[in-house]
Amino acid sequence: MEHADSIRASTKEHNMVPGHVYRYGTAGFRMSADLLDAVTYRVGLLASLRSRKLSGRAIGIMITASHNPAVDNGVKIVDPQGEMLEQDWEKLATQLVNSRSDGELVELYHQLAKDHKIDLKSPAKVIYGRDTRPSGHTLVAALADALVATKTELVDYKILTTPQLHYLVRATNTAGTPLSYGKISEVGYYEKLADAFLRALRGKKINGRLLVDCANGVGGPKLKEFLKYLSSDRVAFDVTVVNDDVLRPEVLNLDCGADFVKTRQKAPPSPKPVPGKRYCSLDGDADRLIYYWTHPETGFFMFDGDRISSLAASFIGDLVNGAGLRDDLRIGVVQTAYANGASTNYITQHLKLPVLCTPTGVKHLHHAAQQFDIGVYFEANGHGTVLFSPYAIKAFKETPPQSPAQKENLDTLVALSDLINQTVGDAISDMLLVEVILAHKNWSLQDWATMTYTDLPNRLVRVEVDDKDEFQTTDAERRLCYPEGAQRDIDDVVAKYKNARAFARASGTENACRVYAEAATRIEAAELAERVSRIIIRYGRNL
Ligand code: 16G
Ligand code: MG
Numbered sequence: 001m002e003h004a005d006s007i008r009a010s011t012k013e014h015n016m017v018p019g020h021v022y023r024y025g026t027a028g029f030r031m032s033a034d035l036l037d038a039v040t041y042r043v044g045l046l047a048s049l050r051s052r053k054l055s056g057r058a059i060g061i062m063i064t065a066s067h068n069p070a071v072d073n074g075v076k077i078v079d080p081q082g083e084m085l086e087q088d089w090e091k092l093a094t095q096l097v098n099s100r101s102d103g104e105l106v107e108l109y110h111q112l113a114k115d116h117k118i119d120l121k122s123p124a125k126v127i128y129g130r131d132t133r134p135s136g137h138t139l140v141a142a143l144a145d146a147l148v149a150t151k152t153e154l155v156d157y158k159i160l161t162t163p164q165l166h167y168l169v170r171a172t173n174t175a176g177t178p179l180s181y182g183k184i185s186e187v188g189y190y191e192k193l194a195d196a197f198l199r200a201l202r203g204k205k206i207n208g209r210l211l212v213d214c215a216n217g218v219g220g221p222k223l224k225e226f227l228k229y230l231s232s233d234r235v236a237f238d239v240t241v242v243n244d245d246v247l248r249p250e251v252l253n254l255d256c257g258a259d260f261v262k263t264r265q266k267a268p269p270s271p272k273p274v275p276g277k278r279y280c281s282l283d284g285d286a287d288r289l290i291y292y293w294t295h296p297e298t299g300f301f302m303f304d305g306d307r308i309s310s311l312a313a314s315f316i317g318d319l320v321n322g323a324g325l326r327d328d329l330r331i332g333v334v335q336t337a338y339a340n341g342a343s344t345n346y347i348t349q350h351l352k353l354p355v356l357c358t359p360t361g362v363k364h365l366h367h368a369a370q371q372f373d374i375g376v377y378f379e380a381n382g383h384g385t386v387l388f389s390p391y392a393i394k395a396f397k398e399t400p401p402q403s404p405a406q407k408e409n410l411d412t413l414v415a416l417s418d419l420i421n422q423t424v425g426d427a428i429s430d431m432l433l434v435e436v437i438l439a440h441k442n443w444s445l446q447d448w449a450t451m452t453y454t455d456l457p458n459r460l461v462r463v464e465v466d467d468k469d470e471f472q473t474t475d476a477e478r479r480l481c482y483p484e485g486a487q488r489d490i491d492d493v494v495a496k497y498k499n500a501r502a503f504a505r506a507s508g509t510e511n512a513c514r515v516y517a518e519a520a521t522r523i524e525a526a527e528l529a530e531r532v533s534r535i536i537i538r539y540g541r542n543l
Contacts, residue, residue, distance in 0.1 A: 002113075002120035004106055006149040007045065011102045014041035014142050022097045024090040026361040026508035028076025029097065030065050033135035040075045040139045042097045044126070044146025045109055047077055050089060051124035051152065053116055054080055058155075060169035062162050063130035063139050064285040067215070067259035070252040073135045075143075082170035082181075082423025084363040124152040127168060129160030131218045131285045132246040157186070161218050161286035163426030164189055170423050179390075181422070186225075194229035196418035197432045201235060202408065204439040209238040211279045212431070213268055215257025219286030220244025223428055237435070242271050257281050258288040258382045258427070263460070266300050267292055273300075278445050280434075282427040288382035289427040291434060293445045301449055306343035308434060309333060309378035310452060312386055314351050315437045316374060316416065322409035325399065329392050334368045334377035336360050337478045337503050338460075341518055346453040357476040361508060362424060383425040386433075388417045456499065457522040459529035463513045465540035468506035471513050477505040486539045493531045497524050502532045513540070 016038040060078030077085040099105035130136035214220035256268035267273040275296040291303035358364040369375025373392040378384025401407035472482040502517040517529035
């Protein structure tokens, strides 16, 4: 039994808090940081198995709770290409973490190795990083204990944004191959982005100042670091970083950040928003992005993931047409049920691009986007990216240009494929993409709003239920298939409204259901959300 003694010894240092059932959810294990020491240790054991299973390729682990309050933390596993952990292994993670005793844990570890034909003597490598939460310190120590006990090579990248860790995993596993993703360092990440940003801009002027709210999280210091790599003689990019206090943990995600802006539909109170200025917000681990501005008369206006997605799809679609590749490359957009119906109509009817709908959670969108040569995916909450297939990148690089204009389009596409993080949604990279597009179009935020579409009024409500897992969905979470009768009741209510849509689903991150409703007016959307919520409460009680 390879590693049995060392695991047994170090397991004793990391005791599970009794009375909890843990599940590897949409964002890995995420909860109050007090409960996470032994969970993180056990995730380390699983990551070592996963690396060995995949011939010693590096597996990533990110310690973050994203937009959650400072007292929470989380741990999630990143697969070798920088993607989310394969779903079958999520179950194994859940099993291993829920082992009831040290003995059971050691036994299950060996059982998994046996079942999956893993040679425990073969090499393994795990690389990891954490956001700015103070609890991250002790959690990475627990993780390191598991890696040492299993004789796994480890690299501690200390404080990183989530997308930076994803970048490093891919860079590590592609180094020295024709698909090399970049230098294996944080500096390599900044250099790649800075170089691609300049190439994509092609000397176009960025108008006015951008104020970036960093949710008092890791995005603040990392964005400031990135800006040092932009030489001021090559680009005038006037950025002011705000809400970047990482020294007082309690202010993380407090009344600021992308999740605050999206869910409250308003600008952070501090610093006081100046009408007409261009703002954006990142979340606590810098993988979500929302733009906004305030109009002197009409007030707050938000550019969420749906708008960033349609902006990117429209710009990239134009470049592909201009490069003469329209008939060669399939471009598609992936959304979830939360996408505003007006954005879906705009993309299908105006941009004439296909739209796929998947369940919530990055892994689902990412996977669907891979079906296209150019797959644009965003959740309404601001998480997303654009994936380019190897075939598309080859076409950008090798198509002989027929004119200077065509060459320019091809070069810009190559630059975008370097600028846009190919592993996961990345707020810093997405922000640079938006800035490039606005500069090319010479658009202000007001132009962006008026030249596209008007959102349908909508409302999102959180509904407390006894057991959210009783609510099961089908059709990309747009319909409930259980409890029986609930969907029929929702359909009856929706039918009473014009241009309306509503759905209910169990949250993947907390014990609650979420209800989303869209209708022709704000009042109707709110009323519909309220009525559907009552249906959920009623069925939640009957179970
Ligand atoms: C997680 C997901 C995010 C999703 C959210 C939904 C990842 C990396 N993150 O934060 O994409 O929008 O969960 O939360 O997949 P909910 O299931 O509680 O509504
Ligand atoms: Mg996040």
